[in-house]
Amino acid sequence: MEAAQHAARGRTARGAAELDLDEATTERLRSQLPRVAEHTVRAVIIEVPSYAGALRGAMGTNIEEAVQLALGGFLSLAARPRGTDPGTPLAPALEGAYALGRGEARSGRTMDALLSAYRVGARVSWRELSAQAVDAGLDAATLAKFAELVFAYIDELSAASVAGHTDELATTGRVRRRYLQRLGRSLLLGAPADQLAAAAARADWDPPRTLTAVVMPGEQARRVLSGLDPRTLRPEEDLPDLEGEDENEIAVLLVPDADRPARTALVRSLRGRQAYIGPARPWTAVRSSYLRVLRARRLGLLDAAGPQPDPEAGVCDTEQHLTSLVLGADPAALADLRAQVLEPLAGLRPSTAERLAETLHAWLLHQGRRDDVARALHVHPQTVRYRMGQVRELYGDALNDPGTVLALTVALAGRAAPVEPQVTE
Structure with missing residues (x-):
């Protein structure tokens, strides 16, 4: 991008240095700027669909004034005294073109539309201004240099607008990414719904x-x-x-x-x-x-x-x-429940207590169906009967109590459940 801008500026400076317009011709061209600007805007509306509605009314007037500023900058450049830095008359027009590019990005239009408008503008401006230059008696050699300067100038304005458009998109992208990050963190923190809705709107997030x-x-x-x-x-x-x-x-x-x-x-x-x-x-x-x-x-x-x-x-x-x-939601409560409901097994040898707890768990899951319990434990049904006899001796009528059955089911299911690590200070 910078290389293209330098090349365009070089062509503009060279063209301006070689062009020699007298004061009368310059004033004649300057007097036609309002009409040229009007014709340029009208051509853009007709030939560039993206601007069909955008350039009517107040915005159209603003664009006409911007075109006049650009053309006025061009004439100031063309008529500047020899030896004057071409950057002086160029600066306001380039700043305006840069701002125009940023505005186009904010409006959601691509650079394709603006570059098309520049091409139409260059053609219309050249047609209008060259006709006046011919009427003013410009010779062919000067007219050729005039043409070169017109198109070099348009190239430089285009490059400035492209830079503005690119910078605006980059800035907008960074700002939106920052807003999206804030929205995401607010969601994770559980911010109130009205704050989240406002954050989503700021981030342009549907x-x-x-x-x-x-x-x-x-x-x-x-x-x-x-x-x-x-x-x-x-x-x-x-x-x-x-x-x-x-x-x-x-x-x-x-x-x-x-x-x-x-x-x-x-x-x-x-x-x-x-x-x-x-x-x-x-x-x-x-x-x-x-x-x-x-x-x-x-x-x-x-x-x-x-x-x-x-x-x-x-x-x-x-x-x-x-x-x-x-x-696993409350490991301490699960451990307390397990110790409480398995207390009748506490006096047994650990291996025996483990076998009985395993059998009781399978018995609860399979709703007392002995053959299903035996298949689940890979033991004989008589082994299940023997073990459950021991369990009934230890628990007595408590196994008929729905509350006890529920507590046993949860506690025994928790024997194999993962336990969330406890955070220590």
Whole structure:
């Protein structure tokens, strides 16, 4: 870009140095600038569809004035005294062209439209100004130099507008990325819904119906993001609730509308990524999904057996591990419950107590069906009968109490459940 600008400026300076316009011709051309500007704007409206509505009314008047400024700068350049730095008359027009490029970026138009407008403007301006120059008696050689200067000047204005457009997009992109980062962190922190809505509007982010939190190794996230909804957020700074973990090694993705059938596709896309997928939640409530995936990660559920175990997949769908998550939610309470309901076994040898607890657990799960219990434990049905006789002697009528049965079911299920590490001060 800079090389092109320098080349254009060199051609402009050279053309201006070689052109010699007398004062009368310059004044004649200057008097026609309002008409030339009007014709230029009219041609742009007709020939460049992107500007069909944009240049009417007050904006059209503003553009006409900008065209007059540009043309006036050109005439000042063409008529400047020999030896004068061409940058002096060029500066205001170039600043205006740069600002125009930034404005076009803010309006959402590409540079294609503006460059087309420049080409139309160059053609119309040259036609109008050259006709006046011929009427003023310019000779052919001077007219040729005049043409060269017109198009070198337009090239330089175009380059300034391209620079402005590029800078605005870069600035806008950085600002939007910063806003998206703030939105993502606010979502993880559970900010109030009205604050989240305002943050989404600032970031120009279209809120989905739901968001699903995904936690995975940081180095894998870039490859995954390209296949997800473009609205997926990836907060990267000051991630909350990590409890001492290195946030640089963890990627948090907030994936829009990844529920129902879309969840299957999300799980499939994350296979082999060591990813933890939380539940879909209303987008303003995604913090609960985030906290669940962190809990699943701390419990090491990636390879844990669940209702549909798939240890080769490298994905933990937390919806398939709800029992383990519930049992691991309060490890101290689970340990107390276990000690309480297994107290009748406390006086036995550890190996005996373990066998009886294992048999009681299978008996509860299979609702007392002896053959099913035997198959689950790989023992003879008579062994099940013998062990359950011992259990009944120890528990008595308590095994007929629904409350006791519930407590035993939870406590014995928790024997194999992962326990969340306790955070110590």
